[in-house]
Amino acid sequence: MSNDPSNSDATHRTHPTRRASPHSTVARDLAWVLVVTVAAAACGALLDVSERAYRWTRGVERFQLDELPGTLCVLSVGLAWFAWRRYREARGELNRRRVLEEQAERLLAENRRLANQALQAQEFERRHLARELHDELGQYLNAIALDAARIRDLSAAREPEIHRVSLGLIQSASHVYRQIGGMIRRLRPIGLDEFGLPSALEHCVDGWRERLPEASFSLTIEGDFTGLSDALTITLYRLVQEGLTNVSKFASGSRVEVFMVRAPRERRPGQEDEVIDEIVVTMADDGPGADLAKPRGGLGLIGMRERVEALGGEFHVASKPDGGFLFCARVPAQAGLADEPEPVN
Ligand SMILES: Nc1ncnc2c1ncn2[C@@H]1O[C@H](COP(=O)(O)OP(=O)(O)O)[C@@H](O)[C@H]1O
Numbered sequence: 001m002s003n004d005p006s007n008s009d010a011t012h013r014t015h016p017t018r019r020a021s022p023h024s025t026v027a028r029d030l031a032w033v034l035v036v037t038v039a040a041a042a043c044g045a046l047l048d049v050s051e052r053a054y055r056w057t058r059g060v061e062r063f064q065l066d067e068l069p070g071t072l073c074v075l076s077v078g079l080a081w082f083a084w085r086r087y088r089e090a091r092g093e094l095n096r097r098r099v100l101e102e103q104a105e106r107l108l109a110e111n112r113r114l115a116n117q118a119l120q121a122q123e124f125e126r127r128h129l130a131r132e133l134h135d136e137l138g139q140y141l142n143a144i145a146l147d148a149a150r151i152r153d154l155s156a157a158r159e160p161e162i163h164r165v166s167l168g169l170i171q172s173a174s175h176v177y178r179q180i181g182g183m184i185r186r187l188r189p190i191g192l193d194e195f196g197l198p199s200a201l202e203h204c205v206d207g208w209r210e211r212l213p214e215a216s217f218s219l220t221i222e223g224d225f226t227g228l229s230d231a232l233t234i235t236l237y238r239l240v241q242e243g244l245t246n247v248s249k250f251a252s253g254s255r256v257e258v259f260m261v262r263a264p265r266e267r268r269p270g271q272e273d274e275v276i277d278e279i280v281v282t283m284a285d286d287g288p289g290a291d292l293a294k295p296r297g298g299l300g301l302i303g304m305r306e307r308v309e310a311l312g313g314e315f316h317v318a319s320k321p322d323g324g325f326l327f328c329a330r331v332p333a334q335a336g337l338a339d340e341p342e343p344v345n
């Protein structure tokens, strides 16, 4: 958790007003070159440097050292030309990189938007399916169970065979009813639409308390969770749901702590005036943990990360063998509101 990219971002971000423009640096450097040249010419005139050099080089003329000043002059012009070419090249490269970075940023944003849309479509379809199962199949199953109960009552004294069949029918109907109930709950969490996210999560955790009596669960929720987009609400629910499913699979006897907090986001330099809330979900258990350096199967954690990143958030996992398991997701509270589909009538 220590190498939080948001922190490193903040450290490396330079305030735009403090960055000197390349043009002003060029002008300043050229001015320095001119000042140093004029100073050198003045010193040369004061100290008769050429005359001294001439007197000195005349003695070693056989080595052609008297040609040195001219040669050095050509060399310095050549070096200046070389430096200028490299400078132009570096600027061109910088511009190309900037264009590519902007392109990558745009593609990333588009990718996030599409992933978000895909998840929303999936949730929409799940909700639709849950409603269909409840309204259509549920009603008919209920009718079948009621009819079977009536047959059971009518045949009780006269038709033992029909009575037995009707009992089987009632049993099958209630089995299918329970199965469909489970499917509906998985497709669309109970209470999420009616009572909101905190109640739905409490209900979900209560379910696990019953199913895993050897584990202990604590759920802490702080802040206001109304007004979130449906995409964010369902994402937060699915994070906890998958995290608790993982606890049941890999850390069934452990102590599990779930936190969901809405808090003002850490402000970055240059964004002091912007007040943005973020939702932070953390789940930690003290179970056997996992070696994160080893390749892992499964799609749960990948799906969690994808959901969070599609909403412009960050997802981190921390664990070590015998050291428990922890995940933390941070998502901007207004995530997904802009992409909210128009209500369907
Ligand atoms: N709470 C946990 N405790 C220990 N290991 C875990 C926990 N949650 C996840 N893991 C490890 O991470 C792996 C990936 O989890 P996940 O992506 O949910 O896949 P799956 O649940 O299908 O195995 C698991 O196989 C397990 O090794």
Ligand SMILES: [Mg+2]
Residues within 6 Å of the ligand: 242, 245, 246, 298, 299, 300, 301
């Ligand atoms: Mg899993």
